[in-house]
Amino acid sequence: MSHAIPPAPLPEAITLAATEWFVRLQAADADPDVDVRARAATRAEWQHWHDADPRHALAWQRLVEFGTHLRTIPPLLAHRTLIRARANPGRRRLLGLMAVAGVTGAVWSASDSNAVRAWRADLNTGIGERRTVQLADGTVLALNTDSAVDMQFSQDVRRLRLVRGEIAITTGADADHGHRPFFVDTSHGSLQALGTRFVVREHDDSAAVAVLEGAVRVVPAKRADAAAVLSAGQGATFDATALRSRFDDAGVANAAAAWTQGMLVVHAMPLGDFLTELGRYRRGHLGCAPEVAGLRVSGIYPVDDTDRVLDMLARTLPVAVQRYTRWFVRLQPGTRTGRSADGLPNSSGSPTLRAIGGERTHT
Known part of the structure; x- marks a missing residue:
């Protein structure tokens, strides 16, 4: 059988810029001192960079798909490291950012051994x-x-x-x-x-x-x-x-085994863990702010329509879905009161989403 050929590495300057933008966006979301206008300005600058060159979009795609360690670094700590790294020219600057990311050049070349084994399977x-x-x-x-x-x-x-x-x-x-x-x-x-x-x-x-x-x-x-x-x-x-x-x-x-029927079945799962599971079925980064990570989710959800599931979350839990791009989605604290699928407020202090959906099966 034929196998996909790992893509060639991108220029170092582009991968460095993608890493910087990733850290800046996360830091802007996490810092309470950054107001809405400043966040919007940062996102607009990032979008301009992203759309300016197809290689920028490719670098971003590779980062959010393979750079899982980046997602676990506290955003403000990463941002401080980024600021320090900017003071160091050349190679030292890149190494500083790679330390923040917790990744190597394999992220950018998509040539880590496990990925290669999967492509060749x-x-x-x-x-x-x-x-x-x-x-x-x-x-x-x-x-x-x-x-x-x-x-x-x-x-x-x-x-x-x-x-x-x-x-x-x-x-x-x-x-x-x-x-x-x-x-x-x-x-x-x-x-x-x-x-x-x-x-x-x-x-x-x-x-x-x-x-x-x-x-x-x-x-x-x-x-x-x-x-x-x-x-x-x-x-x-x-x-x-x-x-x-x-x-x-x-x-x-x-x-x-519910995934064999296109479903994700959960019971009282923390929202952060639920998004990790749901994120397996879509490309890019899917996460949430720490303030809402502990909200509980129960129900049956269609894995073939993850955007639909996110909209259900926004309607039922006190969260808002922030879609920076199709590759980067984050749930933030919202203004809604947690309600169950029947529209009644939950009796517990921690809202739980209950829903049943997903007409489609897939074989």
Whole structure:
């Protein structure tokens, strides 16, 4: 199969300018001493820079897609570092900004090893894309947004390698090949399917599995003696040494697989965490101000229409959606009172959004 070729690095001056603008915009939002007019002026200056050259737009796109560390840096701290960096010419200035970003040139060239492995994988999906395929053995494999899988089928074994993201598997009988064992490898351990339907998600420091039918044997990469068998309705998170946590609830397991039907199911999830989950299905940066990050969200949401979900949030929670560009969206404190989907105020002091939506399915 053909594979995408990683794009060439952009000029250093452009990547530096993009980093500066990212920090300036975040700092303007976070600083209470910056008034509305000043924020608007900063956004207008950024928009002028962004639209002046296609390479500027490309640098910005790469930054918000790959520069995840930038989003975790306190904005005012980053801005102070930026001001100090401006006093240092040339290479020292760039290194100062890269220290703020917590990233390397790999962000700009899109050539970090995990991204390259994903591009070269046997099966992959882009951001916001889901894909379902049937393998030669009868197994049905679904890939969630921004996911990648390698396949290694031999005469003796069926093995998938989850390179990135999340997959759902319904194993085939494989009668023509003697019912070969079926494994899914992750960075943190291996899963053996025991005639089953299950979902697996790769995180940075762990992996998660939820079993819908049959059973799955979980083996941490460095502790085979810590292996455990999970049955239908059960699930766990695990790292290379142990199962960190387990659940035994069919509802939780079904919620973990809701993305296969184009849905995101959550219960009392903090808004900040909810936006992180929703952000997996759209390009760019999606976040919120610290003041609203703790608002609770519950319900069923359509992942194929993230803008619709954001509008629902603005109508139901005391938040306002700030769309700087299609690539950079941030929820700020708003003036609305938190109300549930029936329009009645919530009884608790912390508003909770409840909604059901999403007519579309995707395979």
